[in-house]
Amino acid sequence: MAKITSLAKRRGFVFPGSEIYGGLANTYDYGPLGVELLHNIKNLWWKHFVNNREDIYGLDSGVIMSPRVWEASGHTNSFTDILVDCKKCKSRIRADHLIEDHFEKKGNEIKVEGFDVEEIKNIIDKEKLVCSSCGAFDWTKPRKFNLLFETHIGIVPENKSLAYLRGEIAQGMFVNFKNVLDSLSPGLPFGLAQSGPAFRNEISLGNFIFRTLQFNLSEFEYFFNPKKQKWEKLFDYWKKEMWTWTTEILGVNKNNLRWREHTDEERSHYSKKTEDLEYSFPFGSFKELYGLAYRTDFDLKNHMEKSGVDLRYTDKETGEKFIPHVVEPTFGMDRSFLTVLLDAYSEEKGKKEERIVLKLKPYLAPYKAAVFPLLANKPELVKKAKQVYEILKPEFSTAWDDRGNIGKRYYSQDEIGTPYCITIDYDSLKQNDVTIRDRDTTKQVRIKIKELVEFLKEKIER
Helix, strand or coil, rough: CCHHHHHHHHHHCCCCCCHHHHHCCCEECCHHHHHHHHHHHHHHHHHHHHHHCCCCCEECCEEEEEEEHHHHHHHHCCCEEEEECCEEEEECEEHHHHHHHHHHHHHCCCCCCCHHHHHHHHHHHHHHCCCCCCCCCCCCCCCEECEEEEEEEEECHCCCEEEECCCCHHHHHHHHHHHHHHHHHCCCCCCEEEEEEEECCCCCCCCCCCCCCEEEEEEEEEEEEECCCHHHHHHHHHHHHHHHHHHHHHHCCCCHHHEEEECCHHHHHHCCEEEEEEEECCCCCCCEEEEEEECCCCHHHHHHHHHHHCCCCCCCCCCCECCCCCEEEEEEEHHHHHHHHHHHHEEEEECCCCCEEEEECCCCCCCEEEEEEECCCCCCCCCCCCHHHHCCCCCCCCCECCCCCCHHHHHHHHCCCEEEEECHHHHHHHHHHEEEEECCCCCEEEEEEEHHHHHHHHHHHH
């Protein structure tokens, strides 16, 4: 994990948030390479689950909605964690993480999310759990803490009204359900998808970008008629689709993945069944990557009751009105980003020095190709290389590199995952061809410049 964190900052993938002011816990900024990788993952997700399907439609709802939305969804009452404070050093930590990390170190994997305050207190006392910062066993009484970020609407203090930054992106799809029915008249089953930021007032050790105050989600609500379709079959279908996305499209090693069903205590208030697709992160066994939940008709029913607006669906064949049920696949984009980096990271012993390689799928890589003049101080080589660069730049994200010797340039591009490096040498001036090097095999072939775009398209595009 330390190697990935170091590489991420050194090469411009991820920077600590507000770093010049000492940082802000659990916040990070994506650098020039990181934002490209994140966009590639998000755009690929949208293409795979929305553009390539006829039964899922996109939305982009607001980060701030009426506070009544969060009251109706149960988030103002139920969206809570239990936390404790160390009386000695004043550290604050989520109690479930404190307990689970303790048992993990002992080789036992348990989940206590959903336990009540008294159960949490009894475990802390029985195990005599100490503060990881100062080693003291002196905790405040566990208490609940709501994860919603509060804000206020209005510029005059006495007229300000309470609002929340969204703690999940699902509610925007439920409150727009009727708008979609009225405008598109989709037939069941169908899904509403969106991708964007959510905010949670986490009190937790973040483990880099695994857990942050602001994070990116991509998910969809898949609505269906429970009388015509069994939720179990839909649940299993999306479970397989999520596995395919993770292993075949993102390229994550299936040996590092597993499914785990939530216990009754752990499961969210709106869910009848939830399973997490977990990844073996280096900071402790398996942790949640994605989630799949059967939300029944909980959300639409509650919004219908609280708003007074009819959110029922009318069956086009029978005329029957009913509230559809929902299966919800949720994908954390920041965790996808971290997982892809971890899974692609490789160290290989070269002839002279160790080679660090990010073996990203070519269509995910921040740069698809890098162009080098063999020598930076030879104008004729630089001119030819610039011509090749200008040909590729409109087609692919392409890097220009004329620093140092050619070997160091290769290793530099390997470290950021660039799949192909193109070198312009003296033969290029005579024969209008280039040397192209494969990142993973390091093998090189010569290819005509006029064939370069098609060659790369065949290798890179999905």
